[in-house]
Amino acid sequence: MKSLLVLPTYNEAENIEKVMQKLLVYDNLDILVVDDSSTDGTAEIVKNLPEFGKKVFIIERPGKLGLGTAYITGFKWGLEKDYELFFEMDADLSHDPQDIPRFIEKINEGYDVVVGSRYMNNTISVVGWDFKRLLISKFGNWYATTILGLRQFSDVTSGFRVYRRSCFSKIDLDRIKSNGYAFQIEMVYKLYKKGCKITEIPIIFYERFGGSSKMSKKIAFEAFLMVWRLRFGEK
Ligand SMILES: Nc1nc2c(ncn2[C@@H]2O[C@H](COP(=O)(O)OP(=O)(O)O)[C@@H](O)[C@H]2O)c(=O)[nH]1
Numbered sequence: 001m002k003s004l005l006v007l008p009t010y011n012e013a014e015n016i017e018k019v020m021q022k023l024l025v026y027d028n029l030d031i032l033v034v035d036d037s038s039t040d041g042t043a044e045i046v047k048n049l050p051e052f053g054k055k056v057f058i059i060e061r062p063g064k065l066g067l068g069t070a071y072i073t074g075f076k077w078g079l080e081k082d083y084e085l086f087f088e089m090d091a092d093l094s095h096d097p098q099d100i101p102r103f104i105e106k107i108n109e110g111y112d113v114v115v116g117s118r119y120m121n122n123t124i125s126v127v128g129w130d131f132k133r134l135l136i137s138k139f140g141n142w143y144a145t146t147i148l149g150l151r152q153f154s155d156v157t158s159g160f161r162v163y164r165r166s167c168f169s170k171i172d173l174d175r176i177k178s179n180g181y182a183f184q185i186e187m188v189y190k191l192y193k194k195g196c197k198i199t200e201i202p203i204i205f206y207e208r209f210g211g212s213s214k215m216s217k218k219i220a221f222e223a224f225l226m227v228w229r230l231r232f233g234e235k
């Protein structure tokens, strides 16, 4: 199945080339970088790759406009073309491109959405986080899944996943409001409500290779409030 992997970047120059090398081994996978005017030359590195314009594409946005809108922009680009599967992945090597075939296996079993989970079967598969960060992530998942009735899922904030094309005709992408972690929660919640078949696979999450995190307290707080808006707000 022809697949598009949307890779949002904001100052990932230290990581982008390594990630690309690991992604370019897959024949049926194109990569769309959505770069928000990184100041460290991320976009230039992408545009200098020999595969640029063939398997690698870029959308450059005028400023840091957020992770959620970066994904929506990327998905819409792919929907205008003939991609069947849409992957989400971080550009900082936290997610291992070698896991991609396991996502596709689940799609072939008939699932519409496959989420890579760090917390399946009551285990924690995170390398390199301090206790505080882990606690926030675990609490965030408990909080969101409890309020939204998604307790069967162990990791609704994970950003390593794949959606089948048909998912995007079930929801209005222009009405996805949230960014950061809330974006991941909103997508799972809305697609679940629309009857999409969603499953998880275990992944190991590694602390970013180079550079620094772009997530802030503000983005975590957005998720905190957004969960209630999703629960009681528009369907
Ligand atoms: N285009 C774009 N990418 C972003 C933005 N915020 C984060 N990212 C990218 O989204 C991915 C996840 O962000 P990251 O800072 O690693 O989040 P963390 O893993 O939760 O600390 C990385 O590839 C970032 O470069 C943004 O505002 N715009």
Ligand SMILES: [Mg+2]
Pocket: 090, 092, 094, 208, 213
């Ligand atoms: Mg990261």
